[in-house]
Amino acid sequence: MKKLINDPADVVAEALVGMEAAHGDRLRIDYEHKVIYRKDAPRQGKVGLISGGGSGHEPLHGGYVGPGMLDAACCGEVFTSPVPDQLLAATTEVDGGAGVLHIVKNYTGDVMNFEMAAELAAAESAVEVRSVVVDDDVAVQDSLYTAGRRGVGTTVILEKLVGAAAESGRSLDEVAALADRVNAAGRSMGLALTSCTVPAAGKPTFELGEDEMELGIGIHGEPGRKRVPLASAREAAQLLVDPILTDLPYGTGDSVIAMVNGMGGTPLIELYLMYGEVHRLLEQAGIGIARCLVGNYITSLEMAGCSVTLVKADDEFVDLWDAPVNTPGLRWGA
Amino acid sequence: MKKLINDPADVVAEALVGMEAAHGDRLRIDYEHKVIYRKDAPRQGKVGLISGGGSGHEPLHGGYVGPGMLDAACCGEVFTSPVPDQLLAATTEVDGGAGVLHIVKNYTGDVMNFEMAAELAAAESAVEVRSVVVDDDVAVQDSLYTAGRRGVGTTVILEKLVGAAAESGRSLDEVAALADRVNAAGRSMGLALTSCTVPAAGKPTFELGEDEMELGIGIHGEPGRKRVPLASAREAAQLLVDPILTDLPYGTGDSVIAMVNGMGGTPLIELYLMYGEVHRLLEQAGIGIARCLVGNYITSLEMAGCSVTLVKADDEFVDLWDAPVNTPGLRWGA
Amino acid sequence: MGDTVDLDQFSDWMRRYAGVIHDNAPLLTELDSAIGDADHGSNMDRGMTAVVDALDVGEFTSPADLFKKVGMTLVSSVGGASGPLYGTFFLRFGGKLGAGPVDAEGLGVALHAGVDGIVQRGKAAVGDKTMLDAWVPAVEAYDAAASSGVGAALTAAAEAAAQGRDSATPLVAHRGRASYLGERSAGHQDPGATSTVLLLETAAETLG
Amino acid sequence: MGDTVDLDQFSDWMRRYAGVIHDNAPLLTELDSAIGDADHGSNMDRGMTAVVDALDVGEFTSPADLFKKVGMTLVSSVGGASGPLYGTFFLRFGGKLGAGPVDAEGLGVALHAGVDGIVQRGKAAVGDKTMLDAWVPAVEAYDAAASSGVGAALTAAAEAAAQGRDSATPLVAHRGRASYLGERSAGHQDPGATSTVLLLETAAETLG
Numbered sequence A, B: 001m002k003k004l005i006n007d008p009a010d011v012v013a014e015a016l017v018g019m020e021a022a023h024g025d026r027l028r029i030d031y032e033h034k035v036i037y038r039k040d041a042p043r044q045g046k047v048g049l050i051s052g053g054g055s056g057h058e059p060l061h062g063g064y065v066g067p068g069m070l071d072a073a074c075c076g077e078v079f080t081s082p083v084p085d086q087l088l089a090a091t092t093e094v095d096g097g098a099g100v101l102h103i104v105k106n107y108t109g110d111v112m113n114f115e116m117a118a119e120l121a122a123a124e125s126a127v128e129v130r131s132v133v134v135d136d137d138v139a140v141q142d143s144l145y146t147a148g149r150r151g152v153g154t155t156v157i158l159e160k161l162v163g164a165a166a167e168s169g170r171s172l173d174e175v176a177a178l179a180d181r182v183n184a185a186g187r188s189m190g191l192a193l194t195s196c197t198v199p200a201a202g203k204p205t206f207e208l209g210e211d212e213m214e215l216g217i218g219i220h221g222e223p224g225r226k227r228v229p230l231a232s233a234r235e236a237a238q239l240l241v242d243p244i245l246t247d248l249p250y251g252t253g254d255s256v257i258a259m260v261n262g263m264g265g266t267p268l269i270e271l272y273l274m275y276g277e278v279h280r281l282l283e284q285a286g287i288g289i290a291r292c293l294v295g296n297y298i299t300s301l302e303m304a305g306c307s308v309t310l311v312k313a314d315d316e317f318v319d320l321w322d323a324p325v326n327t328p329g330l331r332w333g334a
Numbered sequence C, D: 001m002g003d004t005v006d007l008d009q010f011s012d013w014m015r016r017y018a019g020v021i022h023d024n025a026p027l028l029t030e031l032d033s034a035i036g037d038a039d040h041g042s043n044m045d046r047g048m049t050a051v052v053d054a055l056d057v058g059e060f061t062s063p064a065d066l067f068k069k070v071g072m073t074l075v076s077s078v079g080g081a082s083g084p085l086y087g088t089f090f091l092r093f094g095g096k097l098g099a100g101p102v103d104a105e106g107l108g109v110a111l112h113a114g115v116d117g118i119v120q121r122g123k124a125a126v127g128d129k130t131m132l133d134a135w136v137p138a139v140e141a142y143d144a145a146a147s148s149g150v151g152a153a154l155t156a157a158a159e160a161a162a163q164g165r166d167s168a169t170p171l172v173a174h175r176g177r178a179s180y181l182g183e184r185s186a187g188h189q190d191p192g193a194t195s196t197v198l199l200l201e202t203a204a205e206t207l208g
């Protein structure tokens, strides 16, 4: 295992030290609970926004804490959801009297830990808590009898849009309803060219031949839905865009916020090349791109590969997108 | 070779298509010359800033084109400096009557191609051209009898500071003098945990054992000064910071702009962990960090590893750093 | 039979299980690599290490107390799917235990309560290829053998758990991360069912 | 001897060299991987492909014309260190050729001018472990054999270039990317010296 770390058990805690050293002007860290806070949280009268999940997806979520986005991010171990204590501490801390929204990615562990935290918050405090569970990964068949779709790329866009809404003073009901609408409008699909190594595991999660790739991966270094022959960027873009377009709710004439996201080990030059391919496919499908992101936004450690996320965007979404944001991972207008 | 590309020969051109698709609101592309322009270039009365070099270092340089930073970036093939035609076209195009500064990284090829372009500009046009050659890599012994030090991380910081100065209306003389001062104040050192693969070469430039790393690398996937045993983050930080601190011009009480830069394949969580280590070492040395960057800013394709850059910063530098910048790769205050 | 399990035995169970988990962490992570995210071993190891630490510093007057601590510690230190699930198991399990030693019947009641907790928390069913594929046949086998005493019942439960774990191996997962793999999850042994078998085997050794 | 080289032979030299470079591109890139940035083969291949394209569409009335085009094309298409260096070589080389065929002496003058151009552009010297370690002994050997005619002189030049290339292999580089490796550059064959030897070998075959 080749990583710039000390003890694998300390990776998350030590990365937090670096986060605070780098962004102490804007962020503060609760090391006991491994929570990254917006420095001026709680903001009186503003809905508090909390997300969290396993680490290893940076800049998600800690990189999205700051004005216009999250109030707190709870950091689990690498690829392991945070525990209820962390989530409860953050919930209590960021409440400014207007309630708190939990932004949860749909994984069994994340959902259960957030649920327990919400139960504890209800029992132990007066904080009003709502949740949105992001489930946008079209690689996974949805059904009542399964764990449902995973939460992936739409989470980034949702945190931005909902962050802007909360910043503008919308109520918890409104913010939660918006979060549901963003989730409903978002679809993602990813592929991997290589695996990645969880520090505590010490070796790659899976092995992949020189001429193979994994299609339909999530963000936890896990194998995908199927292993397919290594494809050109052109074919790869089609493999990602097609299943999104055949899924609801996009059609000719619609406009989207589009993200071509790197999984962590793919260089930016390839991501831009992929974005060109995705752009062409959407043009062919008559879909406009209102705004876009190209880069590493929700990663899977050092995995090579990428994902495509499209969120159908009306004027409200575009306005929320354009609102100022000032976080380590996304910044404009500030 | 596992890459999200089509034909290796088309990587640079196709990535430019993606750049324009993503940032067409701010950038425009001359596909014939592979130049990325700030959309509103030339700006009358403003010194034009051009950089360029081999591709594969993204976001450098194309990602730093925009208000407050570069006017144009000339993209060579992967790890190959651009040719004089490209540089000459850009020089003519961005001149707004106040002259043009060429920002060159010190590599034999880059220097010669920029030199030829400057000669052609002098012969064929009335554009006044100055150059700064960045040579900040302490891994390389400097001497009259060698090619001198490589230009690496300081380039990013220099393009930001000089970009702010040009934007504020300083003259070519002033801008060129500032560029020299920034270069003189900057030092960098890097290491690699893995090699990378030039698309046209099709296989990794070098092989590295599971328990080895390369110390003193540049940004072209080349082997470093020496191969050393794989170290912990703590030791690795020391290996990078020590040779910088023993080199001029830092001392106790000084303040720096610090960058912990990923080479492309190292996840952000490791870069933050490394930043924590670097921060601690600088604190021990009595050096303050006025501003910092943590992330992938000047890369070597998908190489795993990182570099540390320190630029001694007085108040002028800090003010220039804080000035608004609006590029795909660096953005604040706008 | 009238044999009972006392506080010391329960405590011993947890300590022994911590050792078993530590030794088997690489195996559990390996299994989780194939159909999950390569952390089940480190998750359980982190959790049981925390449990042993808590037992070292705590004073427990009853099995109920002890397992409340175990459950809370797992919930607070594991994360992922297994933290809430094992945590809930022990919280509910302990909730059915009183202050004194417990007999085979009482232990059965507690086991049922624990497994019901897993079902409520995780909303999975037998055949979904989760730890429940080990737990559900285990409590059934326990019930059937309970009249022969704690030791025999736990041995039967551990054996049934192992069979359940193996019978789930060919299945396609419907819950947990393995479900994302669809058909590709078939043929792989479930990590959570594996840690459950280890828990029951250790119980048979320490409580019987 | 009074043998001369005409426009068609020069043109043939360039076309044959393009083929040689294409075939040797993997070798040149391999050499550049060890002490550089793994692009010398693709750089030269891109350049010589562009040269052939230019020769296909252009009309050339003199060797001077032809090599001006070759030089400009290399400068405009190669980049890196080798683009300006080989480009400058051919620009200066062509600058010493007239409209008609050239004899051994005239060719020697042109070769000298070309190599001087490389020195001026790259500021390296013999022993720095660059293409000059092939070029400089090559022109010396050419001079010594020029009285025996173009063929013999070019053969001598190519042999001297190969020896120069090999004698530079044990050296520590002082110029170009290889210099960044310090001591580690010793023991590796220089890619640019290698492509120079190929150029002179092809010259001996086509112009002799």
Ligand SMILES: Nc1ncnc2c1ncn2[C@@H]1O[C@H](COP(=O)(O)OP(=O)(O)O)[C@@H](O)[C@H]1O
Pocket: A079, A080, A081, A108, A109, A110, C032, C036, C037, C039, C040, C043, C044, C079, C080, C081, C082, C083, C085, C118, C121, C122, C123, C124, C129, C130, C131, C132, C175, C176, C177, C190, C191, C192, C193
């Ligand atoms: N809904 C569920 N009900 C019961 N057990 C589950 C459920 N989801 C997952 N599991 C169990 O949890 C195990 C995985 O645990 P672990 O790897 O620690 O957590 P995570 O899946 O969050 O990484 C699976 O092997 C499975 O046995």
Ligand SMILES: Nc1ncnc2c1ncn2[C@@H]1O[C@H](COP(=O)(O)OP(=O)(O)O)[C@@H](O)[C@H]1O
Pocket: B079, B080, B081, B108, B109, B110, D032, D036, D037, D039, D040, D043, D044, D079, D080, D081, D082, D083, D085, D118, D121, D122, D123, D124, D129, D130, D131, D132, D175, D176, D177, D190, D191, D192, D193
């Ligand atoms: N200053 C110099 N003078 C002469 N030749 C040089 C000089 N610098 C580099 N070279 C030659 O150029 C070759 C490398 O060319 P190439 O790989 O195409 O360019 P780059 O080094 O820019 O990647 C070296 O092997 C060496 O022979």
Ligand SMILES: [Mg+2]
Pocket: A054, A079, A080, A081, A109, C037, C039, C080, C081
């Ligand atoms: Mg997990």
Ligand SMILES: [Mg+2]
Pocket: B054, B079, B080, B081, B109, D037, D039, D080, D081
């Ligand atoms: Mg090169």
Ligand SMILES: [Mg+2]
Pocket: C032, C036, C037, C038, C039, C040, C080, C177
């Ligand atoms: Mg797991």
Ligand SMILES: [Mg+2]
Pocket: D032, D036, D037, D038, D039, D040, D080, D177
């Ligand atoms: Mg090279």
